[in-house]
Amino acid sequence: MKIGIGSDHGGYELKEIIVKYLEDEGIEYVDYGTNSLDSVDYPEFGQKVAEAVKNKEVDRGIIVCGTGIGISISANKVPGIRCALCGDTYSARMSIEHNNANMLALGGRVVGRDLAIEIVSTWLKAIFQGGRHERRINKISDIERKYMV
Secondary structure, three states: OEEEEEEOOOOHHHHHHHHHHHHHOOOEEEEOOOOOOOOOOHHHHHHHHHHHHHOOOOOEEEEEEOOOHHHHHHHOOOOOOOEEEOOOHHHHHHHHHOOOOOEEEEEOOOOOHHHHHHHHHHHHHOOOOOOHHHHHHHHHHHHHHHOOO
16 A cells, blocks of 8 residues: 655644654655645645545545644545544544545644554554445545536
């Protein structure tokens, strides 16, 4: 599995912790920035990672901003993206098992480093259950297509 990862300045420190975790676990990743604590705009980084997922340059994406809210909203504007903002391991697991999320968002100023790693680990190990959940994912895609211009 190849992971795309990105953040704004508010999520930079947590992104770097997650990058180290991915390296330690031998998980391939592409870092889409940012690369410092200098102020940047989160929509750019949510979009970069989301487009990489959409274009199959990476299998899944992880994005981080201060709360995780703005960057997840930005990513979810890209057609085909299902980005879940998670603050606990149960939500992370369900976001894959039931919702087939292809991106995970975290809040760098909200979630502590140990919990963040547990969330990432849980999310990466989870497997989409399909079945009745597939029908629901298809309905989400139908809604998305309805509003595409």
